[in-house]
Amino acid sequence: MSVIEVNNLTKSYEFGKGIFDVTFSVDSGEVVGFLGPNGAGKSTTMRHLMGFSIPDFGECKINGYDCSKSYYITKKDIGYLPGEPTLPQGLDGKAFVKMMEGLKGCHNDKLVESLCKRFELDLNQDIKKMSIGERRKLAVVTAFMSDPKVLLLDEPTSGLDPRMQEVFIEFIEEEKKKGKTILLSSHIFREVERLCDRIMIIKDGRIVASVNKDDISKGLKKTFEISFYNPASYESFTKESFEFTSKNKLELRVSLMIDNCDIDRFIKTIKNYNVKSFSEVTMTLEDYFMRFYKTRGDLSE
Ligand SMILES: Nc1ncnc2c1ncn2[C@@H]1O[C@H](COP(=O)(O)OP(=O)(O)OP(=O)(O)O)[C@@H](O)[C@H]1O
Ligand SMILES: [Mg+2]
Structure with missing residues (x-):
């Protein structure tokens, strides 16, 4: 059964940029890699799936809900890791987690604690003093703290050091075993090769290939x-x-x-x-x- 459905999704920006007629689906428990050069349309597609952008044409659905109309319904079950997390500067990590708990309608101290331990993040720091990697870790913790069944991960390991990238990959492998449905954009082949069952390639705003990982090596x-x-x-x-x-x-x-x-x-x-x-x-x-x-x-x- 498809959990994520994107049909003819089109959003055009000036100078011929944007995404055009993007159609794909992700089945329950499937991990799909979303690859494409810079500016190809990965983040734009993901933003539409989060309902942050309204399409010119077409639609996207998660669990049957139209993403552009069901903002509050869909958010509870979705973990979104934006490509460039923008975090409020006046808060410390703890206050940000609390704010996100309020927005998502979730509260699980044990899970937050274990995520922070795993990713070695100190929530007592002010966000404005956090390094790029620490901010990324905070975004990871808040994306996963509701134990969401659907994950939209936009270049999740960018900014993480190699050891933390490995911690993240192992974490996603465990999430995959739990049957999570994952759409993951990345430029890191090792990451995609290890995690994804299927790979879609987007170029100039259009899906140009969708292949099962095994088919690539099998010929x-x-x-x-x-x-x-x-x-x-x-x-x-x-x-x-x-x-x-x-x-x-x-x-x-x-x-x-x-x-x-x-x-x-x-x-x-x-x-x-x-x-x-x-x-x-x-x-x-x-x-x-x-x-x-x-x-x-x-x-x-
Ligand atoms: N709000 C916007 N206004 C104008 N152009 C936009 C807007 N959002 C995205 N674009 C353009 O749409 C294209 C797709 O951008 P997008 O951020 O989706 O690329 P991407 O595949 O995520 O690239 P990257 O690998 O660099 O993150 C780019 O050319 C970008 O400049
Ligand atoms: Mg992007």
Whole structure:
């Protein structure tokens, strides 16, 4: 059953920016990674899911409630970690937690205490004296203190040191085991690879891919590395119509990606060349994702 549903969500800003026709869903207990270059539309989508922004077109729902209309109903069950938490400057950590408890309608001292212990956060500090990492930890504590079933995490580990990133990842692994439904935006592949069942990629405000994590390594596309004995073979092969991911003229070596359905053509073609070495490379999530960072609008070389 879908817990998060986003249908044709569109919000346009000036200069052609925004999100356009964004459609996806996240099932109960599913952990979905939301990846995309800077400015792709991740935070905008999440803000709509929190009801902080009203769409020009389309809708988003959590547990069946329209996010733009059900602000108070949906908030109790949602843990939101904003990309750039803005915290009130005049309060200390304790007062902020209390304020958030009032807004969320929750109170669980034990859970707050255990979260602070886990993330090594001292709530007695004034917010304005907190470091970036400490503020992020405070946002983490307040996002999780109602033990929400749905989590919208926008670059949750940015600003955390490597050890705290690990603490956070282990914490989310436990939340996942509890059956939480999680949408997580991130630029950290290790984090996404460890935590997410499925990965969606957004670029220029549009969803351009949605893949199960296992499918990437199992060969949604295969990547091969080929080197040639002579420059003529190299030159000729690079003119073939394949999706080259790198070309090294000096070493007479290319990498290319082949769709499973195109393997036969690839093998028949390569037989005509004087090949020095040939190997299949296992594609990582990072390899897959980096294709979408390219500046050209299409996804091919
Ligand atoms: N309120 C706004 N007014 C005008 N433009 C906006 C507004 N909010 C977002 N945008 C634009 O929409 C695009 C998407 O922004 P968004 O913050 O969603 O990106 P993002 O994927 O979260 O990027 P990042 O990885 O840098 O956090 C950007 O080009 C941004 O400048
Ligand atoms: Mg963002």
